[in-house]
Amino acid sequence: MCDMRVAALMAGVALTAQAAETMRIAVGPEVNEVLVAGRALSCGDDVDDAEFVSLGRDALTLTKRGQALWLDGAALPVDAIRCRAANDGPLRVNGVQVQGDVVVLPGKARLAVVNVLPLEAYLQGVLGSEMPKTFPLEALKAQAVAARTYALNKKLEQYGQPFHLGSSVISQVYKGLEADDPRTREAIEATRGQIVTWQLQPIEAYFHASCGGHTESGLDALGRDLPYLRSVACPCVKLPTSHWTLKVAPKELQPVSGGKASGLQVQGRSPTGRVRRVQVGARSVDAVSFRERLGYMRLKSLDFEVASQAKDGWVLKGHGFGHGAGLCQWGSRMLADAGKDYRQILEHYYPGTELQALYE
Ligand SMILES: [Zn+2]
Structure with a gap:
């Protein structure tokens, strides 16, 4: 990872208090045809400051012929198209309901669909998929910070690529608006902009369901020899x-x-x-x-x-259940039940790290 790039990105984020830190998430595998639906759709180029042109309708179908993108049977003069609903309303793309914009572009073989949305909104689609919503609030808050950190780390790693993360368990499970819930939203809002850092950089914040009593080192679990991914004792062994x-x-x-x-x-x-x-x-x-x-x-x-x-x-x-590195979700639940707050939970599973607020 390039230090200058990290510094520039983090400075940029810190300077814009309203922080539109966006993520690009690949939604599902590549497909032959993409159906985008939403109220009064408009479209533009795939850049953040694009001018959007109203299409005056609520649905459109995109296909690929050769390397060209086709809209309703006519070739488009662009490599990628970005779609948005009126007033930033929800969009449905191939059956998944999402917030933010949807980008459709030629993938390796077929069409790729990328959801572009603020990091905080992305977390709403992740948190309920990654941890039971019934967990104590401090455990959900620890998970929110870990997921935010993981996402930002991946974004820096994949900077300039069509997307930063997939939506399956290999990345973080992202289910769009389906996963939204008042409890997870509370955990995300209470930790807004906060990430776990090591030497001022977002860490590789791995997590798993249950370690069984001792977390695994990053080196042994994932081949990632990182100072904050050390084995620590965990109370989940009692479950x-x-x-x-x-x-x-x-x-x-x-x-x-x-x-x-x-x-x-x-x-x-x-x-x-x-x-x-x-x-x-x-x-x-x-x-x-x-x-x-x-x-x-x-x-x-x-x-x-x-x-x-x-x-x-x-x-x-x-x-245990999972690779065992980093934050143990069931252990976090037990630590929260024992009165620990999310900061203490994060310190326990990512020893030596610091919590930092990128934006408020
Ligand atoms: Zn554990």
Whole structure:
């Protein structure tokens, strides 16, 4: 990341108190046809100060032929088109309701859809998807700051690209207006503009559902050797939901072992006890790709042991859900229930960092 760019962006944000810090979020995979609907649509070029021309209607259909963008059967003389509803009202794009503008542009193969919206509005579409809305307010506030920080970090990393983040679990789950909720809105507004920094830069604010008792270092979980992603103890170990059992059938392991899977053994562990490598039949496999092959929802974490082996498969017993690095959501809930505020929660999971207000 370029320090000058960070400094310029942060200075720019600080100077505009009303901070229109915008995000560009890819909505769904590329598609052949895009239907945009909203009240009294207008369109313009894909720049922040574009002049918008009213189309005098509430829906339009965009397609791609060759590299050209087509609107209702006529080629457009632009590479990308930005659409907006009257009075910045909501838009519906291919079934997803969003705030802000929608940009449609040729993607790698088909059409890409990008939602351009203020960072604070983006968080409303993220927070309810990433953490249960019933969690205590201080936990939701910690999550809001982490999600804001994560987004800003990605924006700096992807500066100048068509979009900064996707909308799936690989980025942060973004469900547009569907995820909006009074409690999450309160958490976002109460922490408006606040981010977690290390040496004045937004950190890589990773988070996960539950660590099972000890968070994992950034290096061991994600290959990110960062001073603030250290392993810390977590109270979520006391929760019954932190413990799981999974039965794995031999046929599930065949794609991993490349043949008949006759055995499953743990080969190595990280300092926090998470599995690093497994022996599957005759093959030694990296544990991260082992979890990916079995499915992230099925093998919930790498903190497991092979508890027993039977003729029809193996029983794995484990703790936690997710990669384990950074903020633990269920642990945050327990810390909030014990009276900690969001600042203390963030300090706990991102040790050595500082909370800063970019704008108010
Ligand atoms: Zn935890």
